[in-house]
Amino acid sequence: MPRLRAEDLTLSYDQRTVATSLGVDIPDHSFTVIIGPNACGKSTLLKALARMLKPRSGQVYLDGAAIASYRSREVARRLGLLPQSSTAPGGITVGDLVARGRYPHQRLLKQWSAEDEAAVTEALRQTGVLELADRPVDDLSGGQRQRVWLSMVLAQQTSILLLDEPTTYLDIAHQVEVLDLCAELHARKKNTVVAVLHDLNQACRYATHLIVMRAGGTVAAEGDPATVVTADLIEDVFGLPCRIIDDPETGTPLVVPAAPRRHLPDAPRDDVPTAAAMAETS
Ligand SMILES: Nc1ncnc2c1ncn2[C@@H]1O[C@H](COP(=O)(O)OP(=O)(O)OP(=O)(O)O)[C@@H](O)[C@H]1O
C-alpha cells in the first residue's frame, strides 16, 4: 500500500457533493500531476488528502493508518499542502511567514533552533525569494507571493508535498524553475510530489504519474502520460478537439488544440488587393 491513498471518498461542501466513490493511490516517490477541467474537484481532492476537508464517507490513509487518527502536528510533519489561494496575516514579512512552516517541528521548550533557521533560509533560496525576506508579503507581486507561499511549504520539510497550482501567477521562466525544483525534490530527495497543473504539456513533461479527472469528480485515466494522453481522452475530458504530437524537446505528449476555422488564414481572394499590391500602386 502506498504511503498516501484515498479510498472510496465522498467529498462535499454542505449540500454540494463534489465526488463520490473517488479512489486514488499516490505512488511513493512519484511526481504525480493531477489535471482536469475547472471545478471537477482537484482542489477538493487535495484538501481531503491533506486532511483539510473531512470526507463525507470513505477514508484517506497515510503511512498505513487513517489520516483522521493522527494528531495535526504529526500530519504536518509528514505532508505539506500549498493551497490554491491563501491570505497572509496583514503586515507579516516574508521571513516570518515562511518561518511558520516550521511550526510542526518546534518543541514546547526549545522554540526556535538553528535547524529551523537553516530550513527557512534554504526554502527562501530554493524559490529565489531570499532577498525579499524583510519585505511585507502584502507589497509583493503575485508571482513573488506565490513563490513565498511555496517557500513556506518547503520550510516544513515534509517528504510528501501537495501543491495546488504551484505555477499560477508565474512567468514562463519561473514556472519552469518551480517545476524543475519539484522534479529535483522528487528525483534527488526521493520526496513524493503531487501537483495540480493546468498546462497539459508541462504536466506531460514532468509527471511520472498522471491523474486525469473529469467533471463530476471521477478519475478518467491515470498512469504514464505517454500512454494515458490521447486526443480522444482530451476531447472527452476537456471538450477540446486537438492533436497530440511529440514534444520536440522531450518526446512526451504535446497537446495542440485544433484551430477553429475562423482562425485559419483565408484562401487568397482576387477581388481584394493585398497590402503589398496597394503599396505598389500608391
Ligand atoms: N468552500 C466551498 N464551498 C462550497 N462549494 C465549493 C467550495 N469549494 C469548492 N466548491 C465547489 O466544489 C466544486 C469543486 O471545486 P474545486 O475547487 O475542487 O475544483 P477544481 O477542480 O480545483 O477547479 P479549478 O481548476 O477551478 O481550481 C466546484 O463546483 C466548486 O464550486
Ligand SMILES: [Mg+2]
Ligand atoms: Mg482548484
